[in-house]
Amino acid sequence: MHGLINRSIQCFLRDTYGAPVWARIVREAGLGFDSFETMLTYDAALTDAVLQAAAHVLGKPRDYVLEDLGTYLVTHENTQAGRRLLRFGGVSFADFLHSLEDLPGRARLALPDIELPLLDLQDHSPRDFTLVCRSPLAGVGHVVVGLLRAMADDYGVLSVVEHQGSCPGGEIIAVTLAETAFAKGRRFALARDGQGHA
Amino acid sequence: MPDLMPKDRTFGLDAAALGALMPMHLLLAPDGRIEAHGATVGRILGGAGLTGHSFFDLFSLRRPSGLTNMSALRARAGQRLHLSPLDRPTAVLRGLAVPVGDGRRLLLNLSFGIGLIEAVQDHALTDADFAPTDLAMELLYVVEAKSAVMQELKDLNLRLQGAKTVAEEQALTDTLTGLRNRRALAAELERALQLRQDFGLMHLDLDHFKTVNDTYGHAIGDRLLREVAKVLRSETRAGDTVARTGGDEFVILLPDLGGPADLLQIAQRINSRLSLPLDCGGQSCRVTVSIGLTVSSAYARPSAEELLNDADHALYVAKREGRGCTRVHPGVSLLR
Numbered sequence: 266m267h268g269l270i271n272r273s274i275q276c277f278l279r280d281t282y283g284a285p286v287w288a289r290i291v292r293e294a295g296l297g298f299d300s301f302e303t304m305l306t307y308d309a310a311l312t313d314a315v316l317q318a319a320a321h322v323l324g325k326p327r328d329y330v331l332e333d334l335g336t337y338l339v340t341h342e343n344t345q346a347g348r349r350l351l352r353f354g355g356v357s358f359a360d361f362l363h364s365l366e367d368l369p370g371r372a373r374l375a376l377p378d379i380e381l382p383l384l385d386l387q388d389h390s391p392r393d394f395t396l397v398c399r400s401p402l403a404g405v406g407h408v409v410v411g412l413l414r415a416m417a418d419d420y421g422v423l424s425v426v427e428h429q430g431s432c433p434g435g436e437i438i439a440v441t442l443a444e445t446a447f448a449k450g451r452r453f454a455l456a457r458d459g460q461g462h463a
Numbered sequence: 464m465p466d467l468m469p470k471d472r473t474f475g476l477d478a479a480a481l482g483a484l485m486p487m488h489l490l491l492a493p494d495g496r497i498e499a500h501g502a503t504v505g506r507i508l509g510g511a512g513l514t515g516h517s518f519f520d521l522f523s524l525r526r527p528s529g530l531t532n533m534s535a536l537r538a539r540a541g542q543r544l545h546l547s548p549l550d551r552p553t554a555v556l557r558g559l560a561v562p563v564g565d566g567r568r569l570l571l572n573l574s575f576g577i578g579l580i581e582a583v584q585d586h587a588l589t590d591a592d593f594a595p596t597d598l599a600m601e602l603l604y605v606v607e608a609k610s611a612v613m614q615e616l617k618d619l620n621l622r623l624q625g626a627k628t629v630a631e632e633q634a635l636t637d638t639l640t641g642l643r644n645r646r647a648l649a650a651e652l653e654r655a656l657q658l659r660q661d662f663g664l665m666h667l668d669l670d671h672f673k674t675v676n677d678t679y680g681h682a683i684g685d686r687l688l689r690e691v692a693k694v695l696r697s698e699t700r701a702g703d704t705v706a707r708t709g710g711d712e713f714v715i716l717l718p719d720l721g722g723p724a725d726l727l728q729i730a731q732r733i734n735s736r737l738s739l740p741l742d743c744g745g746q747s748c749r750v751t752v753s754i755g756l757t758v759s760s761a762y763a764r765p766s767a768e769e770l771l772n773d774a775d776h777a778l779y780v781a782k783r784e785g786r787g788c789t790r791v792h793p794g795v796s797l798l799r
Binding site: 353 | 580583584587588589590591600601603604605607608609610611612614615616619622
């Protein structure tokens with residue numbers, strides 16, 4: 266599993282629950298080191314060990330941990346680079362949903378060896394979507410659920426996002442958008458703050 | 464390729480359709496005035512007032528050079544153009560002009576090229592300013608993703624640098640000879656003192672090592688130090704600590720010895736081994752070594768500092784009394 270994914274999990278657990286909890290998870294998972302490096306590749310079993318240890322130490326089902334990870338990836342101040350990259354997907358949340366299929370390809374532009382979950386979007390109507398996610402990481406759909414709920418908030422869109430179990434093609438997520446905008450989304454400019462020329 | 468489109472076939476594109484396909488287009492009248500334009504090119508030129516102005520008053524064509532009127536521009540229809548807004552000469556746009564209608568008017572489409580990132584910042588452009596078919600978003604995405612990755616790499620390098628410094632600080636080995644270093648010796652000495660072990664301490668210094676370095680160069684000098692290290696290791700036991708503590712200085716800590724006489728015997732063995740020629744990278748070198756020694760049992764309350772000082776002082780006496788010999792700290796009785 267790519268170091269970026271492992272390190273994201275580590276940062277989520279450390280930023281959310283604190284360094285001592287992360288240290289306990291490391292011990293329980295038997296990592297043998299205290300920190301993942303972004304640019305290294307790790308055995309997939311280590312990722313599973315960390316998630317299992319996190320679920321045990323936090324006393325939460327693994328699916329909940331994964332969903333919180335998805336929320337963290339969009340909302341935490343330490344992950345704003347990632348949120349911005351997601352916002353490049355489109356002007357509206359619907360546009361963004363349509364751009365999800367491009368996500369693994371876009372990620373590979375920067376990190377050729379990264380394998381993000383494969384996402385397959387079906388639009389049943391302009392407001393009803395089904396997303397099928399495939400990844401070696403079991404439960405990845407829950408990460409995507411957390412991420413989509415947070416992104417809908419980011420766009421200021423009322424939506425219902427639900428994990429609907431698995432099919433042979435992967436994990437199924439249903440997304441339904443409300444007809445009207447419910448809130449003003451967060452600001453997003455293509456240029457990063459503090460970079461404008463005088 | 465066969466021309467599938469009849470020559471007289473024209474498209475009835477209205478301004479909105481043209482603007483949606485090409486938000487950076489300019490429609491130029493036969494006299495060079497701007498008849499219509501896309502919204503994005505209007506934004507970067509500072510407003511909606513472009514219509515009616517002469518194209519050549521707003522832009523300078525950098526390449527091909529000499530294009531200052533419509534007939535010259537028409538002659539370059541279909542070719543790649545490099546141009547800049549006159550009020551922003553550092554921004555280089557790419558362009559392509561094609562004739563429309565009767566051929567006297569030109570449709571000119573522009574793109575930011577590699578200046579896209581600055582343009583997005585300078586004009587606060589959003590994705591709505593680009594056609595959905597434009598790859599601008601992908602380029603911005605790559606730039607941003609690359610910056611994030613570079614930041615990660617920088618952080619990683621900082622962490623590695625920190626880890627390297629810590630590792631060096633904690634290192635116990637002399638990298639040149641593979642012997643223990645001064646820090647390792649200090650730790651071993653402290654341990655032996657705490658365990659109230661009897662041990663001998665030998666301070667060695669090569670004689671005339673500087674001459675070897677000056678005569679044969681540092682590479683041979685380094686080889687000699689490694690050869691000496693080999694001899695010291697082979698003449699001591701596994702439980703002894705052999706450390707290189709300076710350029711050509713070595714300290715050996717020897718626990719559980721019978722007495723000072725045994726120590727003296729080892730010192731003499733070392734000196735006779737070193738008096739044989741050593742092969743230093745094809746160069747045969749001979750060295751002698753001066754040795755000062757002391758033993759912990761000679762002290763009521765031995766301390767690392769005192770023992771090291773006394774061994775050092777005995778070494779100094781050995782140097783003074785002719786080199787190539789061993790001297791024992793005066794407080795040590797050789798009789799048992």
